[in-house]
Amino acid sequence: MSSLRGTLWDGVALWRVRAAPDPDSAPRAIALPVEWEEEEASALAAIAPGAGPVVLPRLAEAWIATLAERGRRLGLLADDAEARGFAEGLRALVLARRGAPGLSVWRGDAKAPSRFVLNLPAFLEPDGDLDITGYAEAVALGVRALDILTGGKAQRLAIGFADLAGLLAGLRLAYDSDAARATAAAIAALTRGAAEAESGRIADILGAREPVCLLAPSPPTATQVPGLAEAARAALDAAAGCAGLRHLGLVAIAAPDAVERMLGAESGGFAPAAGPSRLTFDREGWVTDQPTRAALRAGPRAGALLAPVPHEAWVAMAQAVSPFLHAAPPMPAAEAAPARPAATPVRGPALPLGRPTGAVWKAMVGGHRVVLRTTEDANGQPTELAIALTKEGAAYRSLMEAMMQAVSIGLGAGVPLASYVEAYAYTRFGPAGAVEGDPAIRRATSVLDWAFRKLAREYLGRTDLHDPTEADCAPDTVGRATEQLTLLPMDLPESLSPRGRRRQIRLAS
Template sequence: MAGVSGTSWEGLALRRARAAADPDSAPRAVALPASWEDGAAEALAALAPGSGPVSLPALAEDWIGRLAARAVSLKLLEAAEAEALARALRALLLARRGAPGASLWRNDAKAEPRFVLNLPAFLDEAGGFDHAAYAAATGTAVRALEVATGGKATRLRVGFADLAGLLAALGLAYDSAEARDVGTCLSALTRGAAEQASAALAERLGAREPAALLWPAPPARCAVPGLAAAARRALDAAGATQGLRHAGCFALTVPDAAEALLGIETGGLAPAQGATRLARDEAGRVAEQPTLAARRAMAWQGERAMALLAPMPDSAREAMEAAIRPYLHAASPVPAARPLPARPLPPPRPAAAHGAAHGTAPGLARHGQVWRVVVGGHRVTLRATHAATGGLAEIGLSAGGKEGSGSRGLLEGLVRSVNIGLARGVPLSDYVGSFAYARFGPAGAVEGDPEILCATSVLDWAFRRLAIAHLGGEEARRLWPDPSPEECAAEAAFTPGDRGPMLPLDLPAQPSPAARRRTLRLVG
């Protein structure tokens, strides 16, 4: 790893965290700037190769140092220019204004590199847009990708992200003519600045493409002061060059962990999916919390920001893409399909009251119950939290044993989904009907529960136990009685109703060589 002494990283206040790239990965020690959120820690864990501790300054200096050294060795930049490029890249990353995609962080030579610019990070203190700094950042991105590709690529992928977050912070509705004018001006500025940087490289390394002489006319004015004029100047300057190094530079790309590291929640030109997201609060409960974009926009627009970040129809995205498309060098990514809800859900219930919990000291937990049993030789703990009305508000379920992280992650995800449904008013009986008698291991005898003697799985026991506790004991036992001991047998949990042949199959008997010779007949 390259050292960080003598660079802008020196003296930066860091905090330690433990984060995992995904639920199936073991958490690793992460060091990142003290003001950055936990989502950035998870992104850093995903960007760093291996599974050991990782520090943002050391990891960033690794790829920045490689770029600077390569620029000089390939004679793409002079030594002073390479050092200036390294300083500019550090500044962009520290300000969370831009970063290369995951392939450069992981030193993946097989993947095509990309560079993303975080639009809301260029908001200035007066609530405007720092178009001069943005144009300079675009040039830095072009030079970085030219070095990363060894000066051989004819097309580069420099793009922006979180247009929706920028528009909300500016107080503009995404599906409005004013917002499309801002998007058009930003795209014109990006292309003009990128082609100016490409032309500067062409003066030294040789031009491959002619300069563009005809441009779609950007709007004469837009809601962001100075942005329309900056876009026109950038296009005029690009058209006056003697030739370009690249056939294309401006492309919107599919997000990866680099966007999350910068705090970007909406890729490219896509509209926001809402002003809140489901996340765990300090008490470990799943609740809706404002997104980073919403918190930023609320600082400028107040409560109006929540409406500005509301989900938009597909027609709004299509209109924005049509406004931006003339300046793109490549088609924008196809948006992911959005599944339709199976049925409308009621609004969230009020938060459950706090009180003393069964088995815990008063004031330390919410009112509820805890069951600890053994199912098929595996320890299982079920927690049920009650709402103020006495109904079920939230559950927790853990199963001890030798299951891998994948199994634990699936169980945690299922429990989160159930809690979200309970908060939205889905009846407990729906879940009991879905999960009672689910068959998978561990299964077998239940120890520690006098009302349920055997279960076909952990979920079978847990939801029948919740039914007895919350849906009427006698009625629940009548509707969901114990399965037979044969159905609860460990091997039955993995066996379909009509068992077919199972491996290993018996091999056919092989006769001896002498026996095979006796079966031969001479024909003649």
């Protein structure tokens, strides 16, 4: 990488991993900084065009060098020294996972809308303080990058932030609280002020197209983050002091995509967190439950700070933030996930969910890894089932997930678990055969057979559901007599002659 010598990439240690954007795609060789994790590698596999190897410095440099050169030609970067500083600033944002442009920039798609996103938790200092100055500088850098990208012609740009919930957890603020809403409003105000001030500086070079709005909304007068309210007010005052603005709109929250994942953001925009833990794959391919990054920041209070919130909490947060946005924020894609206990907030082996709120069992059925998870009510009875298969195609996995959702709905409506056990135990379809990892069940005729016989043992105390024979698990078995009944077991009237019988039977199309 001789072309990167003398830049911030020079000397950055990289490690190599094979990752895919999703389980159904072929893995790609990814080289990324040693501080980054496999999740970021998966995101890079989704971001990079093509299907070959990906090296983060080269991938990023493709657009960073282009922007620096174009900015020099447009006159937005005064000289080579400013162009080098601009490029180094973008490299620093990416390397620290503080900010990056959207997918269209990474993929070189000039026709798609462009955006720039800032990962809020990345601006938390090790001592817990917020790097307010660094955030304002990052906003200005993002505005300049987007303006250069559009050739200085766009009237609207889209710079936004992600993972407000993760930042609030790091600040030990509950999402549904006045303190959190004041902090979010101040961050949005700081974003707007810094963006409009940069728009004013660009207007001094290319000419103003919009008047300054002197009646901008007032930010909160105080927050629990030292200096944040004052910085927001100062940024808005600096924007108001400009002679004019280059852009009609600048601040917008976009729906998250692979870029947020690459930066390590766990929630989009100002959406609430989904919970203190998440299901993910370990290096052996098993589905495990691990604490989120936000939970690690929150420490012992993760369970309370990251518990699911009602929809009204999102509405209240939107009302606090929206006055400082130039575009309406997207609605949340779904309600927050059901509450789960927070895993111990330390890095290390995955922590399984424990009763009385649920259980997780792992096994291999016919050589295929299967993970069965339950959520329990206060009486220790299952109310929700989920199954994960790491080796199957998307269609098969989707059908299994849909079926388990249907069973969960039935359980919630009062259908006894015993009814589902009778319906699905000994069902036959592949994968089937030997069961590994479950000493109580040695063979299964299908994944559902293992899952529901497991549930019968754990929740119904049934030990009468014995293992099928090897012949029963064979792919060409015809099954037992009870499984070979005719599809329409109806008796025809004896009084009818063969001719009469034929007249009585009609074929419906």
